[in-house]
Amino acid sequence: MSQDTNTGRRRMDQAAGLLVRTTEALLRASDETELLEQICRIGAEAGHCLCWIGYAGEGPERPVTIMARAGQSADYLDGLTVSWNDDPSGQGPTGIAIRNGQPYVVADTLTDPNFAPWRDKAERFGFRSGVALPVGEGDERIGALMYYATRPNMFDAQVVGMLMGVARNLSHGIAALRMRGRHQHVARELAESEQRYRSLVELAPDAIVVHGHGTILFANQAAIHAFGASSRSRLTGRLVLDLVHPESRDDALERLEAPPPGHILNHYRLLRLDGTPFEAEVLACSISFKGLPARLLVVRDISERTRVQETLMQTAKLATLGEMAAGLVHELSQPLNIIRLAAEGAMMLIERDKASQEFQTQQFALIAEQCERTAEIIDDIRIFSRRDTAPIQVFDAALAVRSAVEVLEGQFRPDGITVDLDLPTGPLPVSGRRIQLEQVMMNLLNNAHHALRDSKDAMPSDWTGKIAVRATRQDDSVQIVIDDNGPGIPDSMKPHLFEPFFTTKEAGRGTGLGLSVSHGLVVAMKGDLALGESPQGASFVITLPLDLHAAGPTPLPSLSPGRAPSAVSADAHILVVDDEATAAQTLARYLRELGYRVSIAGTGIEAWKLFSEDPADVVITDLRMPAGNGEQLVEKLRDYDPLLPIVIVTGHLGATERVAANLEDDRCAVLKKPVALGQLGELVTVFLRPPV
Known part of the structure; x- marks a missing residue:
């Protein structure tokens, strides 16, 4: 056997013995510092002239701190500067191993170029080769072993x-020791907490409940009062989920099965023992109760606070709507003026027999186009016209931003203010209520508009007001920025901007609720609204978490308004229900022209009677009608035939979203008035088309 083979075998035996001894040391270790020193001693005893362990430090310099060392050349480390930064002191084996997470071998200190800064010193201390081994995995790198x-x-x-x-093994040992230390620390804290919590919770004004695996173990007097318990109806022994309203039960069950660490504050809808619901904030944390793991819940009834907040939100909406009124009247008068001019001009030429077929088609197309423009403006007014009770859903934040800009942009033009809108091509899915995000956007845009308009006289003659709105995706969040080039916000006012009733406007203009309510709405969506940095003017930044896992609403089939479709079947029977006779007759005339058989009813009761005598293949119904409204009719029709195609046509503000949320699916569509006949006709065609 050659000498090289023997040498290699000895090195392998040496390394194997080293591995065995360090493993034994890890199993016996109880202190991190002692463990590091023992690992280095074992390395020196195994024949290495130097063994040392360095921890990776934080900060811009990224220093490597020597934690332990052993061996005949240990003094080599005195005065040594080592880092894991991308600088000359971090280009050695230690820095490379920490940065890359891979071992770095110095085959010969005299020839390795990365070892050049330390070569002379290494030669004086008598070593010629080395290896640096990363300690820790991935982003959890602790340091290196040399x-x-x-x-x-x-x-x-x-x-x-x-x-x-x-x-x-050293990485796992250090992690285990640190985890054990944290566990011991938490155990001590929990033991102390258990000794003193009873004296605190019994006097607390908030309801406090302790449960173990979902069963209530303890409730203070405030909890007994809050949930309406008594000597006959006790809280202890009940399931926590019995106190949670069905709307919040899925979320509560998820947290019950996998309690998150630390103190978690959530909003829930709860139930008293008599079944009365109430809104509550619940702060939850893990404790030890009678020696067993449990969860402590601090419950605060916020029903009154919620009602006050809703009132403040509605007040802020109405205040904003009042400020927008003049602009909205102007926006609506424009398309209405075009409609009237086109209609009266066409009638005059028709009476004089001067209107060609092409001219008439152009005028009617213009009227239809302006009706669509009017419908869009009316649709946007929904944001401020009603209380928002829509359920939390996943929606595209970019569309909400665009909608808010479009409804206000026309009001900026008379004041010479331009809006630069920069949105990504893809969707930005967030969870919440779209109307509330639009409300926030419109409030911020209105504030920018007022600031620019009021400061115009103090600006240079060539100055023009500009508002920039951009939405971008930042890792796992959405960032929406609204900038203007106005006078900005004085430093003395910045700390108070989001306080209720604080306003920078003169008396009689503004309630001081806009920014406060806006901040609350964004925070409720688990986001943040803050004042941004801007060299000129004011800047506000909305940050919202992306929701990439929940599925968004299923869109309706793609329709083409204005194109008259051909009837699928001439035998198809359509029932039109509308208390406005002119609208019903016009719609029926259009459908008959397409070849359908059409019946008309003016009330829900009349419609149900006609349907019972002669069932329709498709029902088109309004919502608000005397003698049986549209929602009641739809419920009866669904009970009769769950697959019956239904088209709901409504102009009632607020009802559109409510009905859409409850009824809209692949056999029921909700359209807002004014409706394009071509769009409605194509939707009927889609519903009557046989399944593939």
Whole structure:
């Protein structure tokens, strides 16, 4: 057997013995510092002239701190500067191993270019080769473990593989010791907490409940009062989920099965023992109760606060709507003026027999186009016309931003203010209520508009007001920025901007609720509204978490308004229900022209009678009607035939979203008035088309 083979075998035996001894040390370790020192001593006793362990530090310099060392060349480390930064002191084996997470072998200190800054000192201390091994995995790198030898080429692949086992075991050992230390610390805190919590909770004004695995173990007097318990109806022994309203039960069950760490504050809808619901904030944390793990819940009834907040929100909406009124009247008068001019001009030429077929088609197309423009403006007024009770859904934040800009942009033009809108091409899905985000956007845009308009006289003659709105995706969040080039906000006012009733406007203009309510709405969506940095003017930044897992609403089939479709079947029977006779007759005339058989009813009761005598293939109904409204009719029709195609046509503000949320699916569509006949006709065609 050759000398090289014997040498290689000795090195392998040495590394294997080192691995065994360090593993034994890890199993016996109870202190991190002692463990590091013992690992280095074992390395020195195994024949290495130097073994040391360095921890990776934070900060711009990224220093490597020597934690332990051993060996005849240990003094080599005195005064040594090592980092894991991308600078000359971080280009050695230690820095490279920490940065890359891979071992770095110095085959010969005299020839390795990365070892040049330390070569002379290493030669004085008598070592020629070495290896640096990362300690920790991924982003959790703790530092590095280094071995040095007096001869070159002492760390081949097999030896490095053995030593990597030492480094990995050391990583797990350090993690285990730290975890054990945290556990012991928490255990001490929980023990102390258990000793004193009773004296605190019994006097607390908030309801406090302790449960173990979902069963109530303890309730203070405030909890007994809050949930309406008594000596006959006790809280202890009941299931926590019995006190949770069905609307919040899924979320509560998820947290019950997998309690998150730390103190978690959530909003829930709860139930008293008599079944009365109430809104509550629930602060939850883990404790030890009678020696067993449990969860402590602090419950605060916020029903009154919720009602006050809703009132404030509605007040802010109405205040904003009042400020927008003049602009909205102007926006609506424009398309209405075009409609009237086109209609009266066409009638005059028709009476004089001067209107060609092409001219009439153009005028009617213009009227239809302006009706669509009017409908869009009316649709946007929904944001401020009603209380928002829509359920929390996933929606596209970019569409909400665009909608808010479009409804206000026309009001900026008379004041010479331009809006620069920059939105991404893809969707920005967030969870919440779209109307509330639009309300926030419109409030911020209105504030920018007022600031620019009021400061115009103090600006240079060539100055023009500008508002920039951009939405971008930032990792797992959405960032919406609204900038203007106005006078900005004085530093003295910035700390108070989001306080209720604080306003920078003169008396009689503004309630001081806009920014406060806006901040509350964004926070309720688990986001943040803050004042941004801007060299000129004011800047506000909305940050919202992306929701990439929940599915958004299923869109209706793609329709083309204005194109008259052909009837699928001439035998198809359509029932039109509308208390406005002119609208019903016009719609019926259009459908008959397409070849359908059409019946007309003016009330829900009349419609149900006609349907009972002659069932229709498709029902088109209004919502608000005397003698049986549309919602009652739809419920009866669904009970009769769950697959019956239904088209709901409504102009009632607020009802559109409510009905859409409850009824809209692939067999029921909700359209807002004014409706394009071509769009409605194509939707009927889609509903009557046989399934593929």
